Amino acid sequence: MPSNLLLELKHGANLFMRLHAATNQHSALDNITRQAAEWLVRLSADSATSSDYAVLLAEYEKWKQADPRHAEADEKMASLIDQTRQLRNVTPNTAPARAAIEAGFEKNCKRSHIKSVGAALVLVLALAVPGWLILQSYPPAYLMADMRTATGKWETRTLTDDSRITLNSASAVNLDFDASRRVLTLVRGEILVDVAADPTRPFLVETVHGSIRALGTRFVVSLDTDATTLTMLESSTILQAVTEKKLQGKAEDKATKNANGTIINAGQRVRITFKGIGEVENIDARAISDARQFRQLVVENRPLPEVLDELARYRPGFIRYNRAQIENMKVSAVLPLDDPDKALQLLAKSFPIRVHTVTSWLMVVDATNAVIATDTSRK
Amino acid sequence: MNQPASITPLIDTLYREHHGWLFAWLRKKLGCPHHAADLAHDTFTRILSLPRIPCLHEPRAYLTITAKRLIIDQARRRQIEQSYLAELVLAAETMRNFPSPVEILAVIQALTQISAALDGLAEKPRLAFLLHYLDGQTHAAVASQLGVSTRMIQKYLVQALVHCHQTCYSN
DSSP: OHHHHHHHHHHHHHHHHHHHHHHHHHHHHHHHHHHHHHHHHHHTOTTOOHHHHHHHHHHHHHHHHHOHHHHHHHHHHHHHHHHHHHHHHHOSOOHHHHHHHHHHHHHHHOHHHHHHHHHHHHHHHHHHHHHHHHHHHSOHHHHTOSEEOOTTOOEEEEOTTSOEEEEOTTOEEEEEEOSSOEEEEEEEEEEEEEOOOOTTSOEEEEOSSEEEEESSOEEEEEEOSSOEEEEEEESEEEEEEHHHHHHSOTTSOHHHHHHHSEEEETTEEEEEETTEEOOOEEOOHHHHHSTGGGGEEEEEEEEHHHHHHHHHTTSSSEEEEOHHHHTTOEEEEEEESSOHHHHHHHHHHHSSEEEEEEETTEEEEEEHHHHHHHHHHHO | OOOOTTHHHHHHHHHHHHHHHHHHHHHHHHSOHHHHHHHHHHHHHHHHTSSSOOOOSSHHHHHHHHHHHHHHHHHHHHHHHHHHHHHHHHHGGGOSSOOOHHHHHHHHHHHHHHHHHHTTOOHHHHHHHIIIIISOOOHHHHHHHHTSOHHHHHHHHHHHHHHHHHHHHHO
16 A cells, blocks of 8 residues: 555656646746737837837847747737727727727626616617707707708798798798898708898898808708808809908908909809808709709709708708718709608619618618729728 | 648547537527527637647537637627627717728627637726727826826736737637
């Protein structure tokens, strides 16, 4: 028996020594990992200025070359860092990526907790999102306007001076009439104006982009986020962009101001942005002039994003797209505004685009050929 | 898959002896034969893709653990995908260009890896890692956001990197 015991003891000592060696090796590797991590952190420190950086980089290279295990430990961590940094290139807004990373491991360790928080969040979102969407699509200026129409509704009104205005879908105007002038401010959407002549009181339509002075006329003014579009149907108007107004001194009287404006005649259309008045283009006024046809979108050679923006006004919610993908597609069409979803389907039939309905509030339009192009470039 | 030729019979026996019960076990666990077949296949693929085939004394235990890990990974990936897409739609308002489907796929893959690497790390080192490397904030900015010194942030970052290295290594 003692020999057996001895053998066991020997075996035990052997095992212990082997274990010890393994632990030593392990901690040596741990040390290398730690050193590599310290190097990487030092390299992205705030104090690493350009001259320091070159020195630091040289030392770091030396350290990497000293032992193949150094380089190996470093490579793994550096590639994870690169991978993380590259996410910013795809979307500069990192909030979705952050949320997704957190979602990835929270669930594993605190399932029950997350479930209840998740349920609460869903409830809050369910309550908050419609509120947020409503505010997005009906900002306060719209809700407080003197006259407004809901999405998909049209309205024609005769004003006190016998001028008639037709508000298009989801549009809003403020009226400011006094003894010296009639000012109509377009807050949102599109209006068709039939101005009643009144030589003593000029009729002005104003938007954030500029002001339009009517000379006894009929015209359409349409406002979107980056431009006001004026379409002249009859007679003419004098147009001033906000930038021009700012350039002129306050001391100058109205007459000079008007004289300096741009005259837009029947059958012309022009876009006014904060940069000024765009190029004047000729349009077929008859196609638009009928108030009934106001319910049809008549477009000639216009970029698809503009047409989508226009359609978005006739349906509740949003239409999202990637402008770069589709702005080269030019549309010439008569689209039904009573049924914007059908209009979208018509567009999807004639262009290489796909329309996804995410929810009834959100439609996403993307180009089919763009996706294919990216795919093949990756191969 | 750069396995030497001598390995192939080893995998061959492993597959023939164990695929049957692994599939049955997964089917019971997942309740879907197609999903179970995929996962059983993925389990063997993962073993094949290891730098060296481990010497399996307990092949059943090893295969079950590998399969379980795959199930967790898939759940994680789904979770990340859903969360990312939901947040992306919310953030769409502020974005100039919506990422393309190919980009989204690549991002989700990267996010899955990062999330797996950071799993199990304490909150502050994790936040330091994300604020610095993902958001691109300076050490000082991260320090003031987390209410600790810059020196501490550097410690957190080292801790996070070492942790990531270990989690990647053990996988």
